[in-house]
Amino acid sequence: MTDGNESSDGTADLESRDAEVDVDGSGISLIPGADDEPTDRTVDEVLEEEADDGASRGLFDDLLSGQPIFENKEVLRPSYTPRKLPHREEQINNMATILVTALRGDTPSNILIYGKTGTGKTASAKFVSDELETTSEKYEVPCEVEYINCEVTDTQYRVLAQLANKFIEENREQIEADLDRLRSLRDRARTDASALADTDYDSVSAVEDRIATLEADRDSFEAVPMTGWPTDRVYNSFFDAVDYRERVVVIMLDEIDKLVEKSGDDTLYNLSRMNSELERSRVSIMGISNDLKFTDFLDPRVKSSLGEEEIVFPPYDANQLRDILDHRADVAFKEGALSDDVIPLCAAFAAQEHGDARRALDLLRTAGELAERDQTDHVEEDHVRQAQEKIELDRVVEVVRTLPQQSKLVLFAIILLEKEGVHNINTGEVYNIYKRLCEEIDAxxxxxxxxxxxxxxxxxxxxxxxxxxxxGRYGRTKEISLSVPIEETEAVLHSDSRLGDIEDVQPFVQARFDN
Incomplete structure (x- = not known):
């Protein structure tokens, strides 16, 4: 005889035993069906239950116990594309007016979009692109937009490879879908010839011929490696892939000036002349740039072709930034989480940065995060001021980290003088210390x-x-002082492998007295 909770071999029933297991000590069973209560409890319900039971609280329990501030933090990030873009209706309508020709199967004019950072260029372009693709599906017009960030994909090879692989993947997926349909048709037609009625095929062998052709097409589309091929081969792969079927393609090149700066205008030249050779598809370019003058460096032929239409995004003013923040805050934060002066202050700070909406959103998000760390359920003006300091420090750290070696040495010389309490630092003093630093690291x-x-x-x-x-009679000189926090800046410089080896700085400070 065995107990009702044991199996025939005398071991305890695993399901019964597992139902009692508290895997992480939280009092929450991880075995489905282990408890009579539903398992999809909220964080607050779990914390309340643990408080009633007198259970020990873990590292994150106290952090979770506060009231959440955010409802959806993602709407404050640059990657988010809102469904409404206040104060950009004119620019959006201009883009739509140009691109609507794609829905008629024609080639839209190339567009250049200009504006400073944070003026809504990319968000507006992505919004219009999403609308274009949605409408193309509605009317069954083959039209698509391909986005490339040229700050990351900054060479002709990478741009062409990314585009080629995108269309190669699309083509292979479409071919596989067609093959599945044709194989099914072939199998039905083998037993019932009427299955071919109302199709383009009059026999099973015709279907099989088409299957063989599609299989050959599929196998011909070889993915482009990110390095290793001649550029003309990559271009041909992209050309063949995009022209495989009828479609209108808008290539959105964000930070297009970075591509030109790094690789010249060969990419733009090749893309802008494609339509004269394409048979089935059409290509249009939408370039987005922070630099109003980058076209000055383009070949005149490329410049003429690329700048068929130009749209300028002016900076936002403080009132417009408030509208943008109000719109996002309604979705991003719990009701009543913001004090009345938070959004106006974020807008005022960002308006000083040439009307940068991205900066305003970063400020608002960071202020909310700082309030969360304070375990308060309300974002106050002080959180915004802390966020401003933090963002500015982060910017300084990134700028200093990416400085060229020689600029770091000059900055290091200035820091050493400041640390010694030297006032009204002149270029001669900086140069003397700079020379000693160069000698120390063999620069x-x-x-x-x-x-x-x-x-x-x-x-x-x-x-x-x-x-x-x-x-006076000694001429003119520059008096130099540091504008950034000295300790954080010095720490960034010391993180450089070459500068980090310099430990005894006193000899370098004395060098300012050298002739």
Whole structure:
């Protein structure tokens, strides 16, 4: 005889035993059906139950116990494309007016979109693109938009490879779907010839011939590796893939100036002349740039073709930024989570940054995150000010981290002088220390004029403040001071493998007195 809870071999019934297992000590069973209560409880219900039971609280329990501030934080991120873009109706309508020709099967004019960072260029272009693709499906017109971020995909090879692989994948998927349909038709037609009625095929062998052709087409589409092929082969692969069937393709090149800066205008030249050779498809280019003058460096033929239509996005003012933040905040935050002065302050800070909506959204999101860390259910003005300081520091860290080696050496020299309490630092003092630093890490020593130029570049980046002053009969010089937090900036410089080896800085500070 065995107990009702044991199997025939005397072991306890696993299902019965597992129902009692508390895997993580939280009191929550992980075995389906283990409890009589539903398992899809909320975080608040779990915390309340643990409090009633006197259960020990883990590392994250206290953090979860506060009231959440965010409803949907993702709407505050740059990657989010909203369904409404306040104060960009004119630009959106202009884009739509140009691109509507794609829905008629014609080639839209190429478009160049200009505007400073955070003026809604990419968000508006993506919004219009989504609408274009949705409408094309509605009317069964083959039209699609391919987005490329040229800050990441910054060479002709990478752009063409990414485009080629996208269309190769699409073609293979379409071919596989056609093959499945034709194989099914062939199998039915073998037993019932009437299955071929109202089709383009008059016999089973005709269907089989078409199957063989499609299989050959599918096998001919070879994915392009990200390196290793001659560029003309990559271009031909893209050309063949995009022209495999009828469609209108809009290629959206975000940060197009970065592509031209890195690789010249060969990519744009090749893309802009494609339509004269394509038989089934049509290609249009939509370029997005922060630099109004980048076309000055283009070949005149490329410039003429690329700039058929131009749309300018002006900066937002503070009131417009408030509208944008109000619109996003309604979705992003719990009701009543923001104090009245949070959004106006975020808008005011961002308006100072040439009307940058991206900066405004970053500020609002970061302020909310800081409030969460304070375990408060309300975002206050002070959280916005903390967020402003944090974002500015993050910007400085990134700028300093990506400086060229020589600029880092000049900046390091200025920091060493500031740490020694030197006021009204002049270029001669900076240059003397700079030379010693170069000798220490075996770097080339630039001329004093070039170091002065590098100091001016640091000034333009907002890292230092360099003011030209007159010394009377001794001529003019620059007085230099640091504009960024000294400790954080020095830490970034020390993270450089070469500068990090410099430990004893006193000899370099003394070098400012050298002739």
């Amino acid at each position: 080339d020593v630039l001329t004093q004029r070039r170091v002065t130029d590098l100091t001016s570049e640091l000034d333009m980046l907002g890292i230092v403040n360099a003011v030209v002053v007159s010394k």
